């Protein structure tokens with residue numbers, strides 16, 4: 001998580017990144033020094049907020065990357081709906097299943113409600129999950145509708161990383177085939 005994603009769009013694009021996912025929590029406040037949510041309800045703040053993520057999505061696309069938006073565990077899923085439904089939308093939503101910061105944390109199964117909501121509302125959206133994913137948690141995430149998996153510890157800590165990747169992949173493919 002970075003606090004000023006717009007600073008990184010150009011360097012990431014130049015470095016060859018194919019996708020760029022920003023946190024909704026920073027996109028809404030990047031151009032303001034005002035704390036969410038106390039003043040967000042005013043029309044002016046709503047406009048600043050909307051302009052901010054729309055500009056960010058546009059700039060990510062202009063550098064040839066796929067835009068995505070991420071939300072922290074405490075952020076309601078409804079907050080990303082406008083970004084998925086925008087004229088110039090994000091193409092991926094990342095549901096954090098731990099607090100962003102570091103690997104090795106415990107998967108939060110209660111985040112699966114967000115995944116289910118998104119999958120029901122947007123059947124073809126790429127939905128990513130990040131944090132605590134491995135053989136013991138993949139099935140619940142995949143069956144909720146996640147199709148992009150970020151896994152660190154379970155792969156890098158495994159004696160056979162390839163085998164773990166296969167388990168994750170099979171679970172996601174199995175769930176997709178059911179739907």
Ligand SMILES: O=C(CO)[C@H](O)[C@H](O)COP(=O)(O)O
Nearest residue numbers: 100101103104131132152153
């Ligand atoms: O950096 C993270 C959070 O900010 C990720 O959760 C992490 O990269 C994934 O690691 P792990 O699979 O160990 O949870």
